[in-house]
Each structure stands twice: as C-alpha cells, then as structure tokens.
Amino acid sequence: MVVIGAGFGGLAAVAELARGGIQATLVDRHQYTTFQPLLYQVATGGLNLEDVALPVRTLLRRMRPAQFVQGRAVEVNWDRHTVGLEAGTTLGFDHLVLATGAATNFFGVEGAAQHALPLYTLSDAARLRTRLISHLELAAATKASSPRLRMVVIGGGATGVETAGALAELRDLLVGRDYPELDRSDITLELLERAPQLLSAFHPTLSQYARKELERHRVVVRTDCRVQAVRDGEILASDTGPLPYDLLVWAAGVAVPDEPAYRGLARTPSGRLAVTLTLQPLEHPEAFAIGDLAGASSGLGAELPQLAQPAIQAGRHVARQLVRISAGLPAQSFPYHDPGTMATIGRRSAVAQLRAGIRLTGTIAWMAWLGLHLVELLGGRNRLSVLLNWTWRYLAWRRPGLIPGPEAESDP
DSSP, X not given: OEEEOOSXXXXXXXHHHHHTTOOOEEEESSSEEXXXXXXXXXXXXXXXXXXXXXXXHHHXXXXXXXXXXXXXXXXXXXXXXXXXXXXXXXXXXXXXEEOOOOEEOOTTOBTHHHHOEEOSSHHHHHHHHHXXXXXXXXXXXXXXXXXXXXXXXXXXXXXHHHHHHHHHHHHHHHBTTTBTTOOGGGEXXXXXXXXXXXXXXXXXXXXXXXXXXXXXXXXEEEOSOOEEEEETTEEEETTSSOEEOSEEEEOSOEEOOOOGGGTTSOBOTTSSBOBOTTSOBTTOTTEEEOGGGBOOBOTTSSBOOSSHHHHHHHHHXXXXXXXXXXXXXXXXXXXXXXXXXXXXXXXXXXXXXXXGGOEEEHHHHHHHHHHHHHHHSSSHHHHHHHHHHHHHHHHHOOOOOOOOOOOOOOOO
C-alpha cells in the first residue's frame, strides 16, 4: 500500500489504515507536513514557521506500522504496480492512493507567475514575509510622497480575504510603533476579485459583512475586476487603468499540476482527476485519488471544494474501503458531510457558514474559527504555541516585530 502525499488527505488515510492493521508507505517530497490554513499568519508575522509544520515521522509514531519515504514520485507503472521516485528508488504497491494536493493557479495571466507571490507552501509564506519586511524597511527609508508602499492581494476567496485582513491589521499595529517614520496613509492595500462578490462560496450576507469589515480597515476592495496581465510593478485589470504595486500577493486559487505520477489519467473540465463515486480513477480501480487532486462530486453534482475537510473525509473513507477490499468486499461510494466553512478578517471579525443554514459573524464566528483551527492543528506543541501567540495578541492587542523567515527556494 503506497500513499503519495503527506497533506490532510494522505495523513488521514494512513492513520485510518493503521487502525485497520494495514501497513502503508507514505511518500512525500518534504519530510514535514504543513497546516496550510494558517500560512497567511506565518507570512504576516503572526505565527512562526514551526507553528504550522510538523515532521512526518513524528506523526507516524502514532500510526504504526506505517513507514515514510521522502522523495518525489515521477512515474507510476500501472502494469507492474510500481512507483518510481526521482532519486531512482522504486516502490511496489497493490493499491495506490494519490493525495499530492494542488499548486497555485495563475489562470494563464501573463506575468503573474514571474511577479506575484503565491501563498500555498511553507516556503511561499517564508518568502512573502521576507519580502514584506524588505518593502517596509524600504518604505521607512524613502522620503518620497505617499504612498510609499502599495500592497495588492489578488483573489477574494477565503485565503485572499484572510491575507488582506492580516496585512491591514499588521499595518495598523506596526506603523507608528515599530516604524515611526511611516504614517498609515503611507501604506495602501487593495484586494482584487474577478467575481461580483468576495467569498463567492458563502451566503451573500456573509460576503457583504466581510467586505464592510475590510473597508472599515481601509482596504480598497474591487470586485468584478479581472486581472489581464502582471508586469514588474504594475497590474493591468479590466476595470481600471494600470494599477501600480510594490508587493503583490496571489491568492486567486489552486490547480492540479501536471505531475509525471498521474499523467495520462482522465481529467474533469476543471483539470482535476476524474474519479468514480468510490474515488477511484476511471482507468485504474487499483488506485484512489483524494483531496485537491480529485474531481469528486458533492450530492448536488458540483465538485467538492479544495479544502481540508473534503480531503480528510476522503482519506478516511478510502482507507476504510481498502480494508473492505482486503476482506473481499466491494468499495462503497464516498458520502461527503459538509461541516461548513469559515474565514477570518481580523480580531473579533470573521464569518462562518455552518450546517442547517446557520450563519455567524463577528466575535462568535471569530471564536469558532479560533477553536476549530486549534483542534485541527497537528501536534500538541504547535497547539500550545499558537494558543499562546493568539492569547497574547488578543489581551495586549499587539503584534510581535517582524523577523524574516529563511528565504527558501521554490519547491520542486
């Protein structure tokens, strides 16, 4: 049994397989796993890199007899049932679980990949934080007229809204305290979204609340704004002339990369792997695909969102099906149970869309968001560290001074 990908889905599958007494080999190009929902807080200095990452081998202590192999899968030989790794290692499998996740989607926008900063991996967060500090220091040393620093976030989904809110909070708390050379008017912040509203997956009332909260923190929100091209220091958009920027964050969505491990497999119109109701690729019933990678459908026919919960539930479901298959039973369809979704805008400001049509805003939604992320965060040390950080920031209403993270190179 080989599971490729140590994200939410892959780890959930391995944990469930361990409970069923089935040994699995987990493969990932990194020796750590990342809690992606909090990457924006790492990027804006609210959390440390170590708070949202945990070594895979540490997690596997509780998932015996699972094994871990670090490496990038570059080939799947479906006839021989083998996975080839970049380093030359070959792993055999009877069943294969594909859970490699997705990558930043630049939607074919000219220049976006060259000039915009994505926020999908731990190295992305470290790079963005380092770049943010560099721009703040440059702005503090600049004597030109305002604005001295122009920040733009592209993408009005949960990641974009949360990142814009965190940047606005950072500006409000650090300027004047750590950067006495700057005034708040020296730093502008804009959020661009091509859809008619922010948080398009949420109810319109929650979208409107999020927009008002961002605007209250002096974020300029532009909806129905389609980015056509990105140049060095300039954005070309559909509803405005050239828009200048100094720091550009790309949070517009994710896509399935063209990894060698699953080339040739059928895709859905959105580019995700086409799977059956049991989450098996159309061409290979000996495999399963889960998480951001898989084009699994909800009961209404739409593809499941590329979020943590669909991946976790799919990982557990696939593991249970593998136990059934080993007992000679057929695989069952995947029943997704939507627990709802949340997004935070800042201190005591968030939106939550839960089951049975329950919609929350403000402090209660923010508290629910805090509690959910603490529960889902991997590792007791990480939970304690994040809890202490959040508690201090809430009680003192201060942010720690920014320290650059290591300028990690691009992921392979």
